Amino acid sequence: MTATTDTTDSESEKRSGPTFEVPVPETDASGVEDSVPCPYCDRPFRRERLRDLHVGEVHPAECTDEEYAAYETALDDEKDDLFTFHMQIVVTLGLLFFVFVFSYMGVVTLL
Numbered sequence: 112m113t114a115t116t117d118t119t120d121s122e123s124e125k126r127s128g129p130t131f132e133v134p135v136p137e138t139d140a141s142g143v144e145d146s147v148p149c150p151y152c153d154r155p156f157r158r159e160r161l162r163d164l165h166v167g168e169v170h171p172a173e174c175t176d177e178e179y180a181a182y183e184t185a186l187d188d189e190k191d192d193l194f195t196f197h198m199q200i201v202v203t204l205g206l207l208f209f210v211f212v213f214s215y216m217g218v219v220t221l222l
């Protein structure tokens with residue numbers, strides 16, 4: 112029983128790390144039917160993943176274990192998407208480089 116309490120304390124200490132002061136913009140989501148509100152500050156989000164990221168970063172001390180697990184899952188998905196985006200940029204830049212080099216070589220050999 113004591114070990115469970117210690118785990119909960121360390122979990123809450125881990126979650127209560129850096130908190131972010133995020134300005135909440137004036138948002139009117141009355142026309143958006145699919146908006147997902149934050150359970151703590153009622154800020155609307157278009158997708159659950161964005162709401163989960165917001166809850167984990169802005170309300171880490173108040174959120175439940177399930178919400179924090181959803182935050183970690185959303186954070187992993189976000190990192191995977193960012194890695195994929197970076198790979199697409201690297202491939203695009205590599206292709207542009209080779210197109211530029213080969214077209215330059217073609218122009219130089221014609222002259």
Ligand SMILES: [Zn+2]
Binds near residue numbers: 165
């Ligand atoms: Zn919130």
